[in-house]
Amino acid sequence: MATELTSQQITELTAKHTYGTWRYQKGWRPLHVVDAEGCYFIDGAGKKYLDFSSQLMCVSLGHKNQAVIKAIEEQARKLSYIGPGYATDVRAKLSQKLLEVLPKNLTKFFFTTSGTEANEAAFKIARMFTGKTKIIARYRSYHGSTMGSIAATGDPRRWAMEPAGKVQGVIFGPEVNCFKCPLLHTYPDCGIACVEYIDHMIKNESDVAAILVEPVVGTNGVLVPPKEYFPRLREICNAHGVLLIADEVMAGWGRTGKWFAIDHWDLTPDILTTAKGITTAYVPLGLCATTKKIADFFDDHYFSHGHTYEAHPLTLAPAIAAIEEMQKHKLVERSAELGEYLGQKLTALKDKHPSIGEVRGLGLFWGVELVKNGKSKEPFNTMTDKVSGKPLLVDKVAGEMMKNGVFLQAWISHFVFAPPFIITKEQIDEAIRTFDTALAIADSEVSG
Numbered sequence: 001m002a003t004e005l006t007s008q009q010i011t012e013l014t015a016k017h018t019y020g021t022w023r024y025q026k027g028w029r030p031l032h033v034v035d036a037e038g039c040y041f042i043d044g045a046g047k048k049y050l051d052f053s054s055q056l057m058c059v060s061l062g063h064k065n066q067a068v069i070k071a072i073e074e075q076a077r078k079l080s081y082i083g084p085g086y087a088t089d090v091r092a093k094l095s096q097k098l099l100e101v102l103p104k105n106l107t108k109f110f111f112t113t114s115g116t117e118a119n120e121a122a123f124k125i126a127r128m129f130t131g132k133t134k135i136i137a138r139y140r141s142y143h144g145s146t147m148g149s150i151a152a153t154g155d156p157r158r159w160a161m162e163p164a165g166k167v168q169g170v171i172f173g174p175e176v177n178c179f180k181c182p183l184l185h186t187y188p189d190c191g192i193a194c195v196e197y198i199d200h201m202i203k204n205e206s207d208v209a210a211i212l213v214e215p216v217v218g219t220n221g222v223l224v225p226p227k228e229y230f231p232r233l234r235e236i237c238n239a240h241g242v243l244l245i246a247d248e249v250m251a252g253w254g255r256t257g258k259w260f261a262i263d264h265w266d267l268t269p270d271i272l273t274t275a276k277g278i279t280t281a282y283v284p285l286g287l288c289a290t291t292k293k294i295a296d297f298f299d300d301h302y303f304s305h306g307h308t309y310e311a312h313p314l315t316l317a318p319a320i321a322a323i324e325e326m327q328k329h330k331l332v333e334r335s336a337e338l339g340e341y342l343g344q345k346l347t348a349l350k351d352k353h354p355s356i357g358e359v360r361g362l363g364l365f366w367g368v369e370l371v372k373n374g375k376s377k378e379p380f381n382t383m384t385d386k387v388s389g390k391p392l393l394v395d396k397v398a399g400e401m402m403k404n405g406v407f408l409q410a411w412i413s414h415f416v417f418a419p420p421f422i423i424t425k426e427q428i429d430e431a432i433r434t435f436d437t438a439l440a441i442a443d444s445e446v447s448g
């Protein structure tokens with residue numbers, strides 16, 4: 001019988017033979033994880049960590065949800081795979097479920113195996129439908145890792161692939177960020193110049209097929225737009241015949257306290273893409289949902305897109321179970337309710353810590369942005385620091401929290417708080433206490 005590998009060997013083999021994503025490979029020492037349950041995961045030494053970012057903001061129902069696991073098991077026995085050209089029980093039932101929860105005008109679906117592929121599908125559909133080419137995206141954004149979706153990504157993960165934007169027909173507009181406005185305006189006196197600039201771009205560019213936005217920007221800082229932004233963006237899109245694509249890969253599925261983030265503004269996109277929480281991340285599923293108007297177009301036009309794993313039965317069954325769990329346990333409402341509690345606790349920390357520049361969020365989705373200088377809002381680290389492999393201050397803080405048993409995602413100069421919806425107030429308090437203590441590292445480096 002083969003001898004068991006030790007945790008150290010597992011870490012070494014993983015680092016030696018597999019790629020660590022979005023990082024320099026040198027120095028990668030991935031933690032050996034052996035188990036996870038509820039809001040915790042456990043390493044090879046038996047140490048428990050409170051998962052305060054639901055891994056990659058995706059395990060929304062927490063680890064080991066039994067209903068979702070059962071759906072995977074049953075589907076594996078019943079029909080593990082059939083090609084995308086066939087009708088299946090789960091394909092029909094999930095479609096019905098999606099009609100219950102998605103913005104009402106989205107009625108036709110293309111299933112993928114990631115958020116990245118959902119966005120690729122959206123770009124191709126938008127181009128085929130409009131007959132136009134360009135996609136407008138925004139600087140502070142992430143839309144995926146393949147050539148089209150990385151080209152539409154505003155953050156520095158795109159840089160290694162330049163001139164990706166040019167090749168793929170993507171142009172960038174300003175993000176909406178009222179803490180650090182890229183146009184140097186101040187809300188509400190700004191007239192929402194960031195959205196008016198998109199109008200200016202469309203008028204001057206011609207050939208714009210779609211604008212792609214994360215309704216609440218995720219990894220790039222949990223940026224929540226002011227209330228005027230989306231109604232005006234919808235108006236601009238309508239006026240120019242440009243499609244509005246809402247990328248809800250991270251912000252969807254109750255994360256912001258509504259089923260979808262766009263629901264906060266009572267308007268509907270032409271295309272909505274999503275993934276992650278759709279199956280609470282236990283199996284890889286993405287979705288590209290379109291309006292009937294777009295769907296009807298393809299009745300008489302060739303739908304030039306597909307994958308071997310499109311509508312893969314093993315990915316669809318757990319999505320039905322995950323949506324039913326959310327409905328049964330009223331988890332969207334719980335995200336809204338507990339999100340207020342989490343927001344209050346984080347906001348209270350701001351008065352205490354000079355390193356906190358801003359606290360912002362919706363539902364159980366909060367960002368805390370650190371600043372080296374409170375007046376100038378100068379960050380501790382920049383995008384260039386990130387891609388040059390320089391140690392980042394946010395990673396030091398997150399490392400300290402891991403030592404103390406709390407996992408929190410950090411990105412350049414902020415943290416993303418996005419616990420599973422089954423989190424309790426006591427667990428929120430535990431995470432806040434750990435964050436409060438770890439922030440001493442950042443406070444000690446504040447200057448001015």
Ligand SMILES: Cc1ncc(COP(=O)(O)O)c(C=O)c1O
Binds near residue numbers: 119219249250275
């Ligand atoms: C907003 C957004 N879009 C797209 C993606 C890509 O999704 P995936 O990693 O499933 O390909 C992500 C991933 O984090 C995301 O946050």
